[in-house]
Amino acid sequence: MTTTQYRVIGSRPVRHDGADKVTGKAIYTADTKLPGMLAGFVLRSPHAHARVVSIDTSQAEAMPGVHAVITGADFPNVEDKVADLGEGSVNLSYLSSNCMAQQKVLYRGHAVAAVAATDVHIAEEAAKKIQVEYEVLESVTWVLDAMKEDAPLLHDDLVTDSMGAKAEQPSNVPVHLHFEKGDAAAAFEEADLIVEREFRTATVHQGYIEPHAVVADYNEDGRLRIWTATQGSFTCRQQTAEVLQIPLGNVLVTPCEIGGGFGGKITVYLEPTAALLSKKSGRPVRIAMTRADVFEASGPTPGSFMRVKLGAKSDGTITAGEAWLAYDAGAYPGGMIGPGCMCVFSCYDIEHAVVDGYDVCLNKPKTSAYRAPGATQVAFATEQLVDELAQKLGMCELEIREKNAVKEGSRRVDGPVYPPIGLLECLDALKQSDHWNTPLSGPNRGRGIAAGFWFGCGLKSSAACTVNSDGTINLLEGSTDIGGSRTSIAMQLAEVLGLEAEDINPQVGDTDTAGYTDVTGGSRVTFATGMAAYEAGRDLQQQMRTLAADLWDCSADDISVGEDGSFSAGGKTVGFKELAVELFAAGEHLVGRATVSPECPTNGFGAQIADVEVDPETGKVTVLRYTTIQDAGKAIHPSYVEGQLQGGTVQGIGWALNEEYFYQDDDTMANASFLDYRMPTMLDVPMIDTIIVETGNPDHPYGVRGVGETPIVPPPAALANAIYNATDTRMTELPMSPPKLWKAMQANQTSE
Amino acid sequence: MAPNSVSEVVSLLSEHGDRAKMLAGGTDIIVQLREGLREADVVIDIKKIEDITSFHYCEENGLSLGAAVACYHLYEHPQLSQLYGALADSTHIIGGWQIQSRASVGGNLCNASPAADSIPSLIALNAEAVIAGPEGQRTVAVQDFCTGPGRNVLENNELLVAIQIPAQGGECGSAYERFIPRNEMDIAVVGVGSWIRLSDDGTIAESRISLGAVAATPLFAEEASASLVGKEPTEENFAAAGELAKKIATPISDMRGTDEYRTHLVGVLVKRTLTTAALRAQN
């Protein structure tokens, strides 16, 4: 446990970008306006699967006000190369075809052409005059159907890869993963109790309120400047340069303020298109997606089919696990099946386990990351089975989790063992919580709990701090700030230097000014970019010791730096600011810098408690009370840690109860609007109580663990367990929407 | 265009026919025009016309509600919200607060969505639509106003001027309830409006039940309504009326619910709205 007393860390300063964001001054991408700027509009496929026979753009080009029209033919041919994007990798030909379809459209909403005009209405009218001839093909949107031998093939040349071994026949399954630990078959033989169920989850979307938007200005000298809503300016730069086949250094990406991402704003969708329209028209071009585009053409998270089995001894020890998982990849390979497989048993120390996973292409938009990608689905399955084991063994659902929880040294199904982690501490916090100790009473009510895990990654971050003549600091870093990270990073610099958070002026740089920094994702920013800021502060202190040695006429080794950031030598002690001012006056100016690439996962564990009431006549679930518990390692800004916990939880509640891509008979989405997609409103959730556990991460100077993703993992499982306890009905399908729950309750009553 | 009188509107309509569309609160028509669901050359803003934007109540004739009166006027009005409980219920849940500041009951009626929240209330309250055209005015019972999804009885040269709702005595009560998966900002999976008049002896003298989102147009549940006359306002009787109402429901299965679920909900909501309406009549 961390016991160090900090001055800044753990306090709750007002965020540095706060005033801009409450007065409407903060500039998001769609707010950007350049002289001569045109508006772009993307024409999209109305079909789920079709061959593009021909495209005639002549009528659109002839319209007054239209400056450029492009189609897939304007995109350069990119080789079938896999580019490493820092966090994950991507096949460039797929990435390019996803930005603009070539011979085939693979989902409704797939871009086929784009127009730039003086006004977005003109661009839209022109786009509607583009004649596209389609040959409609048979389509498939359910993962098990897509795996069938006679399923319509999305990619003629796609074969299954089983860790380097290629299948002979093409299919819609690009990847088969297989993990084994111990001897699962034998362990099931010896188990006293086995539970097994099949689970299904619908495709859901991140649902950020800001639609994707971009401004591109392709200069005559070949320099491409992009302002965009991205989670990672450097990966955006790389993807754009690779798709357009232009030198990386020619591209400047300026990340604007970003209106939510949750994993959905890492892949490029509009950037290459806007760049090509700008190149063709010679004018800057802005494109913004409509809300329907966002649902139909950006990257949701996989729907899934899962069959999971657990075996236990009569004392509650879970001894065997088996999982068979098939996840949507969407139109192109590369879904979230890897982490799905690695998370299915990640909370429990199961000696014998076997996991098979399949990444499956089908006629839905290419999936992308969404907060702990792939983990929420499997938690929905495993956490219900753990409850079922407990119930059949007559154990308490908390007790069985405590008994089997992973701890330091537990081996994961994919092989590695855990370093020090905090699941047991989270379960203990749950046990001590007011919520757990307050009985729930009343008809049709139930309580459920669930645990959750997400890796959290390190990756690369950079920071530079320039000392001003008054001893305050301008901090330049490269992590786009989606939820207050400027401040949590600045606080770590303030702590190490003995300054106040307000003494630091943090700025998110662009790709020309900031040092290389990977995406804002993977729960990594406060952890890794915070670490970079800390190291930049340390760098500054080293430089100042050397320079102060001249000033004080001593050796640098004689000068020590205290916990409070003060410099001491020969009985003299001065604070950071004082020394900085003195040095500046003496003609010295200072820039501290650091690059870091921490490699150990930060291993974020959490546990949650949900109380629900189910309307027996309609199947509608009301969430009465909710508590989210998580190991943050060390909370830098507790308010924003709570905010991550609350936000992730409510997204998980939405995923659990109502959100889904509802597909019609023609495999197009019926509900591509906020009205019918049904994310939770303020009236649909209670206050979300939070308990922050701090076990300290040994791999971070202040003990930080990433917190952004784990909170979305337990809610569907916790709510399913609560619904079971309220209704005796086990829900194995997401969302647990009123019609489905009502139907399941009816079936349950009939069978009784 | 923003004319100042009903007659001006009628002549504009006569000129442009179905290429002209009426703009009151705009919360449906602006979206429909933007998304290409409806087309227009001329949009006529009718909010400058006093007859259409005002409302008045008298004990003799009841409520005359201008077609463009925004929702909030009804649920924020202490007397009207009490007299016309069903309408207050409806108008308070059409969209969010921002929508209610603009959207009108008249617009909701003209838009003729099968799932419109105010129409079952109007039918339950036995309202009439007052229509102006080149030949003058005519009235049509609201239960006959809608002819299909998005379609109504208005000719191309006619407009809805007002909705006339009968006066309500102290022995009357009404309620509207819809089922939605969330708690706000949703389209009704099923909506039910119920109205009850009690006799001095506490039995039901008269009742009107209307169903939304279970057919191509909102329905008046005649048999279910008549079944309650002379009966005690009990849960059993209300449930029985719900069973009768289910017989006329012919819902579709779509993203909002299956036909089976919708039909089931009719029974639940008829019972619940009648219970509330009776309670309101008793108080």
Next chain:
Amino acid sequence: MATVFIPAQLRELSGGLQSVELEARNVRDAVEQLDVMFPGLKERICTDGNISPSLQVSIDSVITSRGMIAKIQPHSEVHFIPAIGGG
């Protein structure tokens, strides 16, 4: 000796062996030795001489970004696992 775990999908090459003990300076060294012991293994986990982009190497529970040149300590535990991204 370091312990290198053979991924389950490659155990067809190792005759079912789950792990091997070997002395290796770095990942490249380990992969070359494994390929001698179990011919064809390198081809399954490498592309163009580097660890395949769909995989990552875990050494003592640390996900290394250094690929083939990542150092292996005498008592290290080495795993080849799927690459993951976060949201």
Next chain:
Amino acid sequence: MSASKKVHVTTTINKEEIDFLCEPRHSLLEVLRDNLGLTGSKEGCNNGNCGACTVILNGRPVDSCLVLGVEVEGAEIETVEGIACSSKLHPVQECFLEGAALQCGICTPGFLVAAKALLDKDPNASEETIRFDLSGNLCRCAGYDKIVRAVQAAGQQMNAEA
């Protein structure tokens, strides 16, 4: 809607009389953002389902994406840019900052405007009223908890200042 001749509109925005030209098909949101440079009002859905474009029109909160520019002739409009008094933030702005009631900030302007309209009407609004009246505003980052608390705190502050 097809293009047609631009219309001259005179209106009052944030207590300042302003005139502009717009096509009949342009929404008030487009006019604010594109013609007048008031980009504080955000577009999240363009069909009245998220509330990010909320402005106060003649004293009532409305979704500016569902108002036509030509409709605001002679109207009084208040946008997020007009909530603060010169350099002093409105209590609801202060409480959002202090209560960490924003993360990405894209829904924040709409919430602030709707919350101000609510608190102007009833600074003592209950949690239930706040949740009902602000349910037309979607937030995807914060889970609403801190937003509700910030609105409650702002009401208390307004009472104290009154």
